Amino acid sequence: MTKVLRSVVTGVGGYLPERVVTNDDLAKFVDTNDEWIVERTGIRQRHRAPDDQPVSELAVNAARKALAAAGRTPADVDLIVVATTTADLTFPAVATIVQRKLGCPIGIAFDVQAVCSGFVYAMAVADGFVARDRSKCALVIGAETMTRLMDWTDRGTCVLFGDGAGAVVLEPVAGEGTIVDRGLLGFALRADGTKQDMLYVDGGPSTNGQVGKLRMQGNQVFRHAVVNISEAVTAAAADAGIEVSSVDWFIPHQANIRILEGVARRLGIDEKKVITTLSEHANTSAASIPLALDQAINDGRIKPGHLLLLEAMGGGFTWGACVVRL
Numbered sequence: 001m002t003k004v005l006r007s008v009v010t011g012v013g014g015y016l017p018e019r020v021v022t023n024d025d026l027a028k029f030v031d032t033n034d035e036w037i038v039e040r041t042g043i044r045q046r047h048r049a050p051d052d053q054p055v056s057e058l059a060v061n062a063a064r065k066a067l068a069a070a071g072r073t074p075a076d077v078d079l080i081v082v083a084t085t086t087a088d089l090t091f092p093a094v095a096t097i098v099q100r101k102l103g104c105p106i107g108i109a110f111d112v113q114a115v116c117s118g119f120v121y122a123m124a125v126a127d128g129f130v131a132r133d134r135s136k137c138a139l140v141i142g143a144e145t146m147t148r149l150m151d152w153t154d155r156g157t158c159v160l161f162g163d164g165a166g167a168v169v170l171e172p173v174a175g176e177g178t179i180v181d182r183g184l185l186g187f188a189l190r191a192d193g194t195k196q197d198m199l200y201v202d203g204g205p206s207t208n209g210q211v212g213k214l215r216m217q218g219n220q221v222f223r224h225a226v227v228n229i230s231e232a233v234t235a236a237a238a239d240a241g242i243e244v245s246s247v248d249w250f251i252p253h254q255a256n257i258r259i260l261e262g263v264a265r266r267l268g269i270d271e272k273k274v275i276t277t278l279s280e281h282a283n284t285s286a287a288s289i290p291l292a293l294d295q296a297i298n299d300g301r302i303k304p305g306h307l308l309l310l311e312a313m314g315g316g317f318t319w320g321a322c323v324v325r326l
């Protein structure tokens with residue numbers, strides 16, 4: 001069989017800001033309650049970064065842990081891709097700030113903006129460098145301070161989101177070109193700009209010059225989520241040449257427990273294989289998948305050699321999935 005280069009995950013790390021905000025904390029100033037939030041979303045708490053902690057700091061903390069897990073140092077890193085919607089500054093890219101803060105040498109660094117699907121997009125983009133031997137050690141980071149985008153008078157959105165960061169190190173490793181190879185084995189990415197009005201932030205440097213607040217028609221997004229995600233998961237599995245049923249772990253973007261369960265049901269995935277962090281992390285957008293991956297590696301569920309299916313959907317709409325053997 002022809003040898004191929006694979007982008008192999010050699011380290012994973014996560015970081016959550018210290019402050020925890022419970023549903024009861026929110027109920028003190030928003031017309032909501034713990035029962036509604038838990039029943040409709042599965043969320044019990046979220047982490048919130050203080051105003052003086054920019055997203056780059058969350059990203060750096062997660063990246064340090066991922067590099068340590070991979071046995072690498074910042075000096076090894078030649079590519080940084082940060083998936084984020086909540087950059088420190090309009091420019092430069094968070095990835096270049098991470099590069100400076102970590103002390104990485106001159107290399108490639110840029111951000112990917114695909115909102116909650118950002119991490120899946122970023123993995124596919126980084127694969128374009130790593131699997132072509134254009135990068136020997138890449139950091140792919142999902143990092144968000146979503147609480148900065150909340151309208152705290154809108155109970156339909158402000159209870160859903162949290163802050164955090166997760167990172168993986170990708171390195172090129174020769175494989176056999178079969179499904180037993182470690183690494184990124186396949187992916188499917190999608191976007192449909194006609195659904196933009198259902199989930200967006202009402203500000204930007206080229207419109208009103210403001211950061212803006214998140215606006216969402218939650219039930220409309222919900223209506224599309226299960227169908228869209230299921231199609232992308234099926235397409236990513238086909239791209240990798242695997243059966244969805246052969247996956248060891250399903251690591252979804254953490255938006256709503258009912259979406260996670262709906263996708264698992266539709267695809268016939270055993271719910272014991274679904275990693276959920278929603279109750280503790282809420283929706284951390286591009287950070288939710290690497291954070292969930294980190295948690296399940298640390299608690300011993302996900303082990304080297306396991307076959308993982310990652311999926312997400314978010315503003316744009318964008319959505320996608322990828323298949324990774326750890």
Ligand code: UT7
Pocket residue numbers: 031032033036037040041116155156157159217218219220221222225254255256259283285313314315
């Ligand atoms: O990560 C990006 C992708 N985002 C998503 O995937 C989010 C997808 N959408 C969802 O997760 C759900 O649609 C929500 C959790 C946002 C909302 O759940 P829902 O079951 O679709 O509720 P709804 O928006 O249809 O609202 C039902 C009721 C409304 O009251 P009325 O009009 O029936 O009296 C809302 O005002 O629930 C009310 N409601 C709340 N009540 C207490 C909405 N938010 C809250 C709240 N607390 N926080």
